[in-house]
Amino acid sequence: MELRQLQCFYETAKLKSFTKASEKLFIAQPAVSMAIKKLENEIGVKLFHRHDRAVRLTVEGERFLIHVEKVFDQLEEARLEMEELRGLERGEVKLGLPSMMGSFYFPNIIVAFKKSYPQLNISIVEDGTKQIQTHIENDEIDMGVIVLEEMTADLEAIPIIEEEMVVCVPKSHQLAKQTEITYEQLADEPLVLFKEGYFQRDLVINHIHESGLTPTIAFETNQISLTKSLTRKGLGVTLFLKMVIQDDTDLVPLSLVPPITLSLGLAWKKKTYLSKANKAFVDFVENEKWN
Numbered sequence: 001m002e003l004r005q006l007q008c009f010y011e012t013a014k015l016k017s018f019t020k021a022s023e024k025l026f027i028a029q030p031a032v033s034m035a036i037k038k039l040e041n042e043i044g045v046k047l048f049h050r051h052d053r054a055v056r057l058t059v060e061g062e063r064f065l066i067h068v069e070k071v072f073d074q075l076e077e078a079r080l081e082m083e084e085l086r087g088l089e090r091g092e093v094k095l096g097l098p099s100m101m102g103s104f105y106f107p108n109i110i111v112a113f114k115k116s117y118p119q120l121n122i123s124i125v126e127d128g129t130k131q132i133q134t135h136i137e138n139d140e141i142d143m144g145v146i147v148l149e150e151m152t153a154d155l156e157a158i159p160i161i162e163e164e165m166v167v168c169v170p171k172s173h174q175l176a177k178q179t180e181i182t183y184e185q186l187a188d189e190p191l192v193l194f195k196e197g198y199f200q201r202d203l204v205i206n207h208i209h210e211s212g213l214t215p216t217i218a219f220e221t222n223q224i225s226l227t228k229s230l231t232r233k234g235l236g237v238t239l240f241l242k243m244v245i246q247d248d249t250d251l252v253p254l255s256l257v258p259p260i261t262l263s264l265g266l267a268w269k270k271k272t273y274l275s276k277a278n279k280a281f282v283d284f285v286e287n288e289k290w291n
Helices: 003-015 018-025 029-043 059-085 099-104 106-116 129-137 183-187 199-210 224-232 276-286
Strands: 048-051 054-057 091-097 120-126 143-147 155-170 180-182 190-193 216-220 238-241 251-269
Touching: 003 018, 003 029, 003 059, 018 029, 054 059, 091 099, 091 129, 091 276, 099 106, 099 120, 099 224, 099 238, 106 120, 106 276, 120 276, 129 143, 129 155, 129 251, 143 155, 143 276, 155 199, 155 224, 155 276, 180 183, 183 199, 183 251, 190 199, 190 224, 190 238, 199 238, 199 251, 224 238, 224 251, 251 276
Parallel strands: 091 120, 091 143, 180 251, 190 216
Antiparallel strands: 048 054, 143 251, 155 238, 155 251
8 A cells, every 4th residue: 555545545535536636646647547446456445436527435435535534644743743853943823712812811922922932923813712613623723712611522721711701881871880780681781792603692692591581682793892882882781701891991890690700721632743833832821921
């Protein structure tokens, strides 16, 4: 079994075409067909159904593809590790951040990290925590901030912060003189929330539903500044992590009864090779080296 045979099989399976696989691999189409035929003879099973120009995996082919994908994943991890062992100094951290964490918690970390590791790059993907989790599982990003209570078995993480989620009302609001708010009171208020998939929205909607109530959503936006502005102008009330409004003197935080406290962590895919850059970032965050 040769690597070229596996490459021909893999590309044909993914592209569902011998011709497209040959173009991707820059070899003649008959060579692709021959390589796959030799592979089938060697392992003793038929890997593809061949009908005219249509190419479709057999049941055995589908199972074989799973193993071949693992082989190529391991080869890529080996290549990356060897590059680092040769003294590669450049690297990149692909990081997923929900908007509140990206705007109010991570800027200091990112600035301090770049000062300590100026040769390393950080690219940010802003999304909801559920989508970030999916991005990590699909190898679209290296790591990201998620709600630890919702972490799947495919990930591992370090805790980074526990923060209360508070209801925010303008100073002119009738509830502004209170320090707490019930879910019944919240359900009576028009809400300015992030879109689906963000923990701010999902948490409050689920809690209101669990209380047997129906929320009223007045406006949806993922922009923090717009959410604050609409709340100040009385369109509705919103919810933020407490740190997000600590400098907003015209917004009043109210604790929910019972309160919502979020445990957020930095997560990455379990049993996946972490590059030197990613390991440095995890260590930097875990040991609070920016403080």
